[in-house]
Amino acid sequence: MRIGELAERSGVSVRSLRYYEEQELLQSERSSSGQRHYAEHAVERVGLIQLLFAAGLSSKTIQALIPCTITGVSTDETKALLLAERDRIDRQMADLAAARARLDEIVDIAFDPTLPCAHQDSPEKVSAA
Amino acid sequence: MRIGELAERSGVSVRSLRYYEEQELLQSERSSSGQRHYAEHAVERVGLIQLLFAAGLSSKTIQALIPCTITGVSTDETKALLLAERDRIDRQMADLAAARARLDEIVDIAFDPTLPCAHQDSPEKVSAA
DNA sequence: CTTGCCCCTCACATTGATGTCAGGTTTTAG
DNA sequence: CTAAAACCTGACATCAATGTGAGGGGCAAG
Structure with missing residues (x-):
């Protein structure tokens, strides 16, 4: 398939697919006129x-x-990379969980009906008041 | 306290603290000579x-x-923002979890002792072989 | 042949938090 | 007083994936 079809089927922009190739993440066969052609498994790869x-x-x-x-x-290098990335992901998930918990607290406050709410009137009225 | 102390106590660079102020995330009192001074609770804020x-x-x-x-x-705006960010965090955690699972599979393969390993010899020997 | 659509390369723009450097003032310690 | 350390503003650099536009081919249908 050509790049447009791969883009559509994988939900990625044509620009990104070219970038992936430049970064050696994705290979393509070139036709004699220079156009990229991909095998079926490229979809999965993307x-x-x-x-x-x-x-x-x-x-x-x-x-x-x-x-x-x-x-x-x-x-050895890829093994180290694997473990390092996995750890990084774990740390990031922990960061996200912490922030989410904090946002939950804020949500509780923001949606607490017993607390005062900022007025939702048109801004002029509010600032003029 | 001055900016250097706040930076040290909060584990953030001085540059970042100035940036936070520029973004109106953090306020400071200025001394007559223009130096920033922070209250104790600034640490928590940071x-x-x-x-x-x-x-x-x-x-x-x-x-x-x-x-x-x-x-x-x-x-209404902050409420919408809160919910939107919480959803975004949820999606990101799902993405991370998916990638983590995929990395786990790769780890299993990479550390599988029954599979062949790339040699760890000096690169010259490998490429020359 | 022409029109239209897809493709090509090259190259510059974007975003956002942070680093870093320059040139100058303030504070502090000796 | 003086030197060092800390501070100030301003501005440019960074990274990385992606957007975008220019200018130019390739290919199929009418």
Whole structure:
């Protein structure tokens, strides 16, 4: 398939797909005229890339880890990277959980009907009052 | 206390504290010579700011929510913001959990003793071989 | 052939918190 | 008094993924 179709099927912009290739996360065959062509499994690959990006991994890290996910072959470096990223994710989840708990407290206060609420009138009236 | 002490006690750079003030997240009294002075509770405030930054809230959002955390007063806008950020955090935690699970699978493969390992020899030997 | 759509590369813009440097003033310790 | 340390403002740098636009081919249908 060509890049437009891959973009649509994987829900990623064409720009991003070219970027992934530049970062060596995704390979393509080029037609004689230079157009990119992808195999079916590219869709899945892009999904993996997205998954890892969404968790805050850098393209460099993803690039290092991808061979491992494909061939199962790992080096000391990829192993260390794996563990480090997992730890980072754990820390980030803890950060998120803490912030979420704090926001919950604030929500409780904000939606407490016994507390005063700022007026929702038009701003002019409020400031003029 | 002055900015250096606050930085040290809150574990944040002086640069960041000035930035927080610029973003109206943190206030200071100025001495006649223009130096910033902070009350004790500023330490706690900085902690809150950090907590929310760590969860990916923008300074603009934090600025909108801070009055709510101090006075308990909320507007429709801050309420919507609270719920939106909480949802965003939930989604992000789900993303992290998914990536973590995927990394776990990869870890299992990478550390599987029955699978072949890339050699850890010096790179020259490997590539020369 | 022409029109339209998809593709190509190159390159600059964006966002946001923070680093860093420059040049200057204040405070503090000796 | 003087030197060091801390502070001030202002401005430019950073990182990373993505947006966007220019200028130019490729290919299929009419």
